[in-house]
Amino acid sequence: MKLLLALLLSIPLLAQDAAAPAAQTTPAPAPAASEAPAASPSPTPSTEQWLTGSLDFGYRFASVGGSNDTYRSVVNLGQGPRLLGLDFTVVDPKKRLFDRLDVRAYNWGGDPYNTVHVDAAKRGIYDFNFDYRDIAYFNFLPSFADPLLGSGIVLDENSYDTRRRMSDFQLDLFPGHRIVPYFAYGRDSGHGTGITTFETDANEYPVYDSLFDKTDNYRAGVHLEFNRYHITLEQGGATLREDQQANTSTFNAGNNPVPFFGQQLDLTGLAQAYGIRGDSIYSKGLFTADPVSWADFYGQFLYSRPETNVNYSQLNEGSFVVLSSLLFYTGEQALAFAETKEPHTSASFGFELRPWKRIRIVENWMTDRLHTAAAGLLTDMILSPAASVQTTPLPLTSALVMNYNQEQIEVLVDVTRKLTVRGGYRYVWGDAETDAALIAGPGPESSDLRQNVGLAGATFRTGQKLSASVDFEDASSSHAYFRTSLYNYQKMRARARYQALSKLALQATFSLLNNQNPTPGINYDFLSRQNSLSATWIPSKRITVLGEYTRSTLRSNINYLEPEFLIPELSLYRDNAHGASALVDVALPGYAGLTPRLAFGGSLLVSSGSRPTTYYQPLARLNVPLHKGLSWNSEYRYYGYGEVFYSYEGFRAHLLQTGVKLSR
Amino acid sequence: MPVPLLALRKRRLLAALVFPIAAAAVLLPGWPAGAQTPTPAAPAPGAPAYVGSETCQPCHEDIYNAFQKNPHKLVDTQKRRGWEARACESCHGPGGKHAESADKKDILNPAAMPADKAARDCLKCHLNQPTHIGRLQSSHASNEVSCTACHAIHRNGPNGLAPRKMAAINEQCASCHTAVWAQFQRPYKHRLPEGAMSCVDCHNPHGSIQHASLQTYAANERPCFRCHGNLRGPFTFEHAPVRLEGCGACHEPHGSANPRMLTRAEVRYMCLECHANLPVAPVKNPPALGGVPPAFHDLFSPQFQNCTVCHLKIHGSYVSQDLLK
Numbered sequence: 010m011k012l013l014l015a016l017l018l019s020i021p022l023l024a025q026d027a028a029a030p031a032a033q034t035t036p037a038p039a040p041a042a043s044e045a046p047a048a049s050p051s052p053t054p055s056t057e058q059w060l061t062g063s064l065d066f067g068y069r070f071a072s073v074g075g076s077n078d079t080y081r082s083v084v085n086l087g088q089g090p091r092l093l094g095l096d097f098t099v100v101d102p103k104k105r106l107f108d109r110l111d112v113r114a115y116n117w118g119g120d121p122y123n124t125v126h127v128d129a130a131k132r133g134i135y136d137f138n139f140d141y142r143d144i145a146y147f148n149f150l151p152s153f154a155d156p157l158l159g160s161g162i163v164l165d166e167n168s169y170d171t172r173r174r175m176s177d178f179q180l181d182l183f184p185g186h187r188i189v190p191y192f193a194y195g196r197d198s199g200h201g202t203g204i205t206t207f208e209t210d211a212n213e214y215p216v217y218d219s220l221f222d223k224t225d226n227y228r229a230g231v232h233l234e235f236n237r238y239h240i241t242l243e244q245g246g247a248t249l250r251e252d253q254q255a256n257t258s259t260f261n262a263g264n265n266p267v268p269f270f271g272q273q274l275d276l277t278g279l280a281q282a283y284g285i286r287g288d289s290i291y292s293k294g295l296f297t298a299d300p301v302s303w304a305d306f307y308g309q310f311l312y313s314r315p316e317t318n319v320n321y322s323q324l325n326e327g328s329f330v331v332l333s334s335l336l337f338y339t340g341e342q343a344l345a346f347a348e349t350k351e352p353h354t355s356a357s358f359g360f361e362l363r364p365w366k367r368i369r370i371v372e373n374w375m376t377d378r379l380h381t382a383a384a385g386l387l388t389d390m391i392l393s394p395a396a397s398v399q400t401t402p403l404p405l406t407s408a409l410v411m412n413y414n415q416e417q418i419e420v421l422v423d424v425t426r427k428l429t430v431r432g433g434y435r436y437v438w439g440d441a442e443t444d445a446a447l448i449a450g451p452g453p454e455s456s457d458l459r460q461n462v463g464l465a466g467a468t469f470r471t472g473q474k475l476s477a478s479v480d481f482e483d484a485s486s487s488h489a490y491f492r493t494s495l496y497n498y499q500k501m502r503a504r505a506r507y508q509a510l511s512k513l514a515l516q517a518t519f520s521l522l523n524n525q526n527p528t529p530g531i532n533y534d535f536l537s538r539q540n541s542l543s544a545t546w547i548p549s550k551r552i553t554v555l556g557e558y559t560r561s562t563l564r565s566n567i568n569y570l571e572p573e574f575l576i577p578e579l580s581l582y583r584d585n586a587h588g589a590s591a592l593v594d595v596a597l598p599g600y601a602g603l604t605p606r607l608a609f610g611g612s613l614l615v616s617s618g619s620r621p622t623t624y625y626q627p628l629a630r631l632n633v634p635l636h637k638g639l640s641w642n643s644e645y646r647y648y649g650y651g652e653v654f655y656s657y658e659g660f661r662a663h664l665l666q667t668g669v670k671l672s673r
Numbered sequence: 674m675p676v677p678l679l680a681l682r683k684r685r686l687l688a689a690l691v692f693p694i695a696a697a698a699v700l701l702p703g704w705p706a707g708a709q710t711p712t713p714a715a716p717a718p719g720a721p722a723y724v725g726s727e728t729c730q731p732c733h734e735d736i737y738n739a740f741q742k743n744p745h746k747l748v749d750t751q752k753r754r755g756w757e758a759r760a761c762e763s764c765h766g767p768g769g770k771h772a773e774s775a776d777k778k779d780i781l782n783p784a785a786m787p788a789d790k791a792a793r794d795c796l797k798c799h800l801n802q803p804t805h806i807g808r809l810q811s812s813h814a815s816n817e818v819s820c821t822a823c824h825a826i827h828r829n830g831p832n833g834l835a836p837r838k839m840a841a842i843n844e845q846c847a848s849c850h851t852a853v854w855a856q857f858q859r860p861y862k863h864r865l866p867e868g869a870m871s872c873v874d875c876h877n878p879h880g881s882i883q884h885a886s887l888q889t890y891a892a893n894e895r896p897c898f899r900c901h902g903n904l905r906g907p908f909t910f911e912h913a914p915v916r917l918e919g920c921g922a923c924h925e926p927h928g929s930a931n932p933r934m935l936t937r938a939e940v941r942y943m944c945l946e947c948h949a950n951l952p953v954a955p956v957k958n959p960p961a962l963g964g965v966p967p968a969f970h971d972l973f974s975p976q977f978q979n980c981t982v983c984h985l986k987i988h989g990s991y992v993s994q995d996l997l998k
Binding site for chain 1: 747751753784785787788789796800801802803805806807808809810812815816817837838839849850851852854855856858859860861864867868869870882889891892893894899900901902903905906907908909910911913914916917918922930931932933936937938939940942945946947949950951959960961962963965966967968969970971972974975976977978979981982983985991992994997998
């Protein structure tokens with residue numbers, strides 16, 4: 010049976026009409042204009058170099074003043090020799106294993122962001138891509154999570170120093186043919202250390218933890234591409250492994266050193282381990298079709314069913330208390346097992362009709378449904394000097410259900426050759442149910458989502474001189490899931506681009522979101538605006554000037570209840586920022602046919618409001634060609650970061666980078 | 674050995690899936706290749722004639738030479754497209770008249786055409802490909818952003834149609850989305866300005882089933898989980914906004930002045946803005962999902978001012994309903 014299926018699947022592959030390999034085409038002299046076209050010439054002229062590329066390496070000097078932890082959290086560029094860039098292309102004139110191989114690698118040798126990308130292709134046979142990234146994540150900002158800051162202890166209890174590595178491989182077979190099978194594999198992993206808290210009643214203790222997680226993702230599928238329709242079928246699976254551990258064997262007074270009913274609460278030993286194993290299967294089916302010249306159809310069906318299995322263990326020693334019974338104890342052992350499944354289905358179907366030359370009707374429906382269900386058990390044993398007390402096993406059960414649907418229709422009319430207007434309507438509806446309300450919630454809750462949205466837009470363009478577009482949504486809701494969700498909102502985006510002179514191009518953008526939820530007790534008032542103006546000016550062949558300025562404002566007011574006494578309060582958030590960036594590129598007077606270049610500019614951010622911040626990033630670059638294929642590059646960057654409320658987190662960094670670039 | 678009933682059903686299901694695909698691929702009109710090719714209609718008497726790509730070379734030599742290594746060169750060589758040796762005219766229309774007059778009015782120029790008309794030109798070949806499955810949801814399409822705004826059709830090299838280097842991709846997107854790029858100049862952001870990520874890692878410029886043209890990961894998951902797989906879950910106790918509204922409910926992925934790219938300067942306000950319902954019995958359609966605020970927390974004390982110091986599994990917990998561990 011399996012053999013039969015395999016044979017059946019392979020028949021269409023074998024029957025494909027192979028694209029004429031470029032190598033087999035006969036290079037032909039260019040015929041006269043009147044001659045009928047002959048066989049195509051070779052895509053690779055024989056004079057082409059088989060290897061081209063560049064190698065950019067150098068040394069970076071770094072000097073950091075102020076908070077080094079914040080510098081590492083924000084910039085994290087260090088000092089030392091660096092491979093700044095490696096970029097090469099190999100063209101095999103005989104086209105044996107590949108027609109062309111492209112390799113790009115950047116920022117190796119100690120930088121926090123290492124990347125490699127490889128593309129290899131043999132026309133009509135395969136297309137292979139590999140992408141690798143290794144990114145350092147360092148975060149230590151006491152202003153974020155330091156309950157002890159008032160007592161002079163500077164510690165971020167949610168800090169981490171980790172690396173994440175992402176690898177992705179994809180192999181497409183027979184690209185350009187009607188049937189294109191493909192195979193892909195991806196891995197995402199993270200490891201490192203950090204500080205987390207171990208939480209008990211009446212106190213919590215910052216402890217070191219080690220982090221490790223890994224996700225492997227496998228998928229394979231086939232594209233069936235025909236002239237009138239296309240189908241893609243994909244089957245995939247993923248596995249997850251997460252092992253987080255927190256250990257300590259030293260005395261820890263925790264965040265609350267005040268004795269509780271006369272007794273000091275502390276932690277003297279902890280062994281906490283999460284063993285999470287997960288897997289997922291997923292399927293994807295896509296189709297597009299244009300059975301007639303005036304209609305296109307699109308559809309997709311996506312299904313995934315991730316699940317996780319939990320093995321959690323915890324052993325802690327010290328002095329603790331159970332608040333509900335005022336039971337003081339010296340140790341605790343907890344074990345938990347749980348299993349969670351989350352079937353998730355998404356689908357969409359739509360079409361574009363062009364009944365008349367100037368009118369397009371676009372209709373689209375989509376749905377997204379997931380249902381999370383978890384079951385498990387937590388056993389907790391309290392150890393006290395007098396006797397051990399076994400608590401009742403606690404069931405770990407929860408459910409989360411979400412059904413989201415959206416229906417949208419839009420009509421686009423080409424009023425003139427230069428002006429297109431559109432209008433439409435979207436209806437969004439759904440429901441959600443959760444029984445795991447956070448923090449002493451009232452228990453199971455369910456809510457609906459009902460939203461009516463009017464859509465409008467226009468596009469205007471006069472050739473390549475001027476183009477402008479406006480996009481507007483006006484929504485009215487009767488139900489929303491969360492207090493801060495979109496409710497009654499207006500969303501607008503406008504963009505205009507104008508080629509004022511042959512050497513000067515201007516662009517302006519404007520976006521607005523105004524969201525109001527007048528429900529008593531919520532009274533959410535949110536308004537954000539972004540205005541941006543940019544210009545590209547090329548006053549001469551030697552000089553290019555790019556400039557951009559953005560003004561953004563954000564206002565958010567919402568009622569909330571002050572937790573201790575449930576008194577209504579107003580949460581205010583403001584973020585008003587000026588942002589600008591510029592780059593001036595100048596070709597300096599040349600020598601021996603070589604032209605040095607100088608570029609300078611940078612960016613700045615000055616914001617006021619709830620977290621006033623300044624962030625300056627000026628830079629200057631000098632490129633001096635020494636010989637054909639050899640240049641000396643230098644770059645100076647300054648990072649200046651300051652905060653009004655958390656001045657101890659400011660930093661200033663000078664970075665000077667110099668090196669040579671070899672290119673061929 | 675008797676075959677278990679379940680296994681038999683699975684095989685039948687598999688066969689039911691595979692047979693139609695194989696049969697459709699073999700039997701449907703258009704198979705074998707070439708039978709359904711959209712051969713250009715023979716020009717009407719007096720209409721401009723097709724003259725072939727070679728005719729374009731003498732006047733447009735730079736473009737012609739660059740085109741030899743361009744992916745669209747395939748159009749010149751593949752029979753099934755129906756434009757063998759006429760790749761130029763597959764987009765620009767019959768060039769007979771233009772070849773005689775050398776007048777630009779006598780040839781179609783997709784770059785100067787209305788975006789939708791130009792797109793239809795491209796979609797003649799590219800509609801029935803997986804790339805365009807999200808086209809109806811694409812704001813680029815609805816805002817009439819032409820394919821040629823991003824794709825340099827004639828440019829040299831197989832990777833020349835669109836930029837491939839991450840810095841170049843970002844530069845291209847930023848040329849229109851200037852305000853978004855300005856957000857990346859803020860201190861806490863994803864590492865796009867450093868060239869470690871690109872806009873298309875998260876967004877699909879051709880449109881997607883997800884909000885804001887987000888890429889999909891593992892069929893229908895958000896693209897965030899491609900790199901943050903440890904936050905994917907599913908968790909025994911989910912934090913509902915993560916599933917219902919996505920990461921953007923609390924994070925500003927393009928950049929923020931607030932640590933962790935949060936949408937509020939202080940964590941407690943972000944939590945309390947949602948967890949602020951009056952305690953009521955379980956009801957359908959409460960003012961909003963989310964529990965009552967934690968009554969025993971004194972927010973004047975620094976100990977309680979960052980909720981995630983204790984509720985550290987804020988994205989979802991495997992063992993604690995209160996997201997404590």
